[in-house]
Amino acid sequence: MNAAIARLCHLAQQPSRRIVGLMSGTSLDGLDVALCRLTGHGAATQLVLEHFATVPYGDDVRRRIRQVFAREQVSLEYLTLLNPWLGRLHAGMVLDCLRTWQVAPAAVDLVASHGQTVYHAPAHQHSQADFAGLNATLQLGDGDHVAQGTGIITVSDFRQKHLAAGGEGAPLATYGDYLLLSSPAEARLLLNLGGIANFTYLPRAGADASAAFSTDTGPGNTLLDAAVRAHRPGLQYDEGGRLARAGRVHAGLLGALLGHPFFAAALPKTTGPELFGPAYLAAAQAATGTTALGLEDLLATLVELSAVGVARAVQQVFGPGAPLPAVYTSGGGAHNPALLGALRRHLPGAAFASTAALGVPPDAKEAILFAVLANEAVAGQPVALGAGRQRVPAVTMGKISWPG
Ligand SMILES: Nc1ncnc2c1ncn2[C@@H]1O[C@H](COP(=O)(O)OP(=O)(O)OP(=O)(O)O)[C@@H](O)[C@H]1O
Ligand SMILES: CC(=O)N[C@H]1[C@@H]2OC[C@@H](O2)[C@@H](O)[C@@H]1O[C@H](C)C(=O)O
Incomplete structure (x- = not known):
């Protein structure tokens, strides 16, 4: 068996997991990094926020993201390059935070990486006749690059499952x-x-x-x-x-x-x-x-x-x-x-x-959310919510990347 899969099974069976949640939102102010201790899963989930920081984006990072952000027409080459670049950037920011907090990467079980939304295209909002009725959304900062850069198993790209199951990919x-x-x-x-x-x-x-x-x-x-x-x-x-x-x-x-x-x-x-x-x-x-x-x-x-x-x-x-x-x-x-x-x-x-x-610091809430979603992805079960409403699918979300 791949050692990473064995590690994942072990993690899923533990009473608690230490997860770094990452979110960089539409304001492009920076990467929110929340180191969380999650005990249990599902309705029994308990969370302790051990550390939190927003690592600010400099002008150059914002400039690069704005080359494609929310734009209908972009350079496909630029977009392709931005994807691994952001993954590496976020990995470096996680390592910097862990160093500051004096936490060894080996003492973290998972990174939960939202990535950077660069385009959100729910069916009601886009005007592509070829794809009428299709909901889509795109987050950059590929999880393999985050996993490789941090050495920590990474759960990422949470929104695609939500779309695949009939949602708009948000809000999660x-x-x-x-x-x-x-x-x-x-x-x-x-x-x-x-x-x-x-x-x-x-x-x-x-x-x-x-x-x-x-x-x-x-x-x-x-x-x-x-x-x-x-x-x-x-x-x-x-x-x-x-x-x-x-x-x-x-x-x-x-x-x-x-x-x-x-x-x-x-x-x-x-x-x-x-x-x-x-x-x-x-x-x-x-x-x-x-x-x-x-x-x-x-x-x-x-x-x-x-x-x-x-x-x-x-x-x-x-x-x-x-x-x-x-x-x-x-x-x-x-x-x-x-x-x-x-x-x-x-x-x-x-x-x-x-x-x-x-008990949830208001600036940390969204980064915490992704730590919870990653916890559910490895240890939980889908929860049925949104009774009587469309577009709230019962799914666990996220794709798993492992280093090495
Ligand atoms: N002290 C402040 N006074 C006024 N506005 C503020 C202050 N601090 C933050 N903001 C506003 O909050 C924005 C950042 O909000 P936040 O980080 O929650 O957005 P985001 O997570 O990027 O967005 P989203 O949740 O849509 O993805 C700033 O760009 C600014 O408009
Ligand atoms: C596509 C996307 O990135 N949407 C974000 C954005 O930022 C706020 C709002 O629009 C929300 O729908 C969502 O993020 C939060 C974390 C969510 O999914 O709940």
Whole structure:
């Protein structure tokens, strides 16, 4: 037997595993690295976050990813080269983190590597007639390169199984949130404010917990960040939402942006910067004569758009004006008071807290998710979620690469 397969069988039978979860999201701010100790699997999963860091991407890394990121037309040669390059980059970043934390690679059982999403193409969003009805998504940073570079067995490319089983390849948060954060005491909304905003609805753990599901709601920070970069070269985002808080919402532009059919589409749904990018904003600005709108007013309007996107999706679940479950926020947008303020206005009556209140640091949540998914891939069973909803397949996810 291949020694790596024997090691994998051994790992799967252990009471606990030490897993490094990796996520680099749509904001391209860096690689999130979460060293986790996972005990058990399935509903019995327990997680201790031993270490966490975001290894920032430098300008050169961002520049390379942006050569292909969310672009319909790219150099195929460039894309091909970026795939192993990112795998090696991520492997090096993992080794750097382990060195800093004084953890030997041999003391880690698995790396769980999401890779870098470069294109997300759910059927409702792409316009390729040859592939009408087909959902697809592409993550780069090949797992073999991560395994070879770290010397650690690597689980990667989680989204393809979800697609193969009828999903849109996202959001995968459903599975990890359900296993880690369901509570018999309360229903919960776990709201992640990344480049794209999404939430997981967790009914009170018990008879109906299988109704848990996740959905994207629209832009989170992606349009805000793009506007800041366009108007203030050198700045990556609106620190503390200061610029947005100095602006006023332009109702006409907001209305035009909200006119996109994505906001009324049935849940669950997914999206990305392929849709919510510069062309979408430019078209709405041209249609409303707001091309010259100042940065502060533009950001105030885009903050409102993100918040209304979340509120509309929440209303689709509970109905307008219905009592809402507790909302727990995570992702970089949870650090933006302008966005949080708008969310509180649009979800009146909801109690807001950070996922830190549940023991999950808000910046680490997505990297932790992939550690949980890798744990399930080697030791777990598919869990049936999303009862009565399409596109929430019961599967375990991830492909396994071993070094040597
Ligand atoms: N202090 C802050 N003030 C305002 N905004 C902030 C702050 N910190 C982070 N952000 C926002 O959060 C973004 C990064 O969020 P995050 O890392 O959650 O995104 P991501 O994981 O890349 O996205 P996704 O979840 O869509 O893949 C930044 O680009 C910025 O817009
Ligand atoms: C295709 C893709 O990478 N989607 C990401 C993105 O970032 C946020 C949102 O859009 C979410 O759908 C997803 O990531 C999280 C981790 C998820 O799958 O749950």
